[in-house]
Amino acid sequence: MLGLEKYIASTSLDPVHKELIKIRASQVNGCAYCINMHTADARKLGVTEQRIYLLSAWRESDVYTEEEKAIFALTEEITLISQHVSEETYENAAKFFDEKYLAEIIMMIITINAWNRIGIATGMRAV
Template sequence: MSHARKEYKDFMALAPEAYEVVLALGKVAAAAGIDKQLLELIKLRASQINGCAFCVQYHILQSESLGMSADKLNLVVVWREAPQFSPRERAALAWTEALTLLSGGVSDEVYAQASAEFSEKELAYLTSAVASINVWNRFGAAFRWTPPARQKPVGAAAS
């Protein structure tokens, strides 16, 4: 079992300027009108690829709070084989994977697929969201942040 080297809250205190910049970058796509559920899907997929346990759990919890189905969340890792994803979601997930696994660049096919589903402006903001989660993943994986706990509903009995 791995142990945390530093926790998320430690990062905020150690590098507040970096924290604020990455946090701000992460907010621009939603502010520009990109669907919040779609943004959570891409953040979850990038976090899976990058092996960031904190970010995987965080974005599962965020997705649930936005009403995303358990089926969709469970199948993000195999989205190509799962019928739950719309063409727009598939384009966003392919774009996310291409930008996260950048060693081969972004193929013309993936660019065409993304361009068919997103306007130029939307694609620019989607790219900013992918860039942001990849930065968070680097911090979370490097410092092995402990994944956040699921919050118990108010009034729930302790178990």
């Protein structure tokens, strides 16, 4: 896991994208510890309270860019994956990001999902 984190830190992923991915996946997974940690980290990056509060209802909100909405759709499909990411979701994200950035987004989503499962499995609590 630490190797994945080191890799993610070396990518070109926008720091705000990283934190929004972490928050949204953690919301879907129900990991209170991770939600608490990453909302604090997002605030430090200047993400507004409104953008944090509306993240669970991103489809009905106008505070996110189309690029961010593509990231959230990809985050949800990977987090809830039972088959594969739909072509529609992948192609929509590919309109905004090149292959390298998309691969980095996917690795970020996979990494936070693993951390969520560790946090939930071990009963970690938000402080």
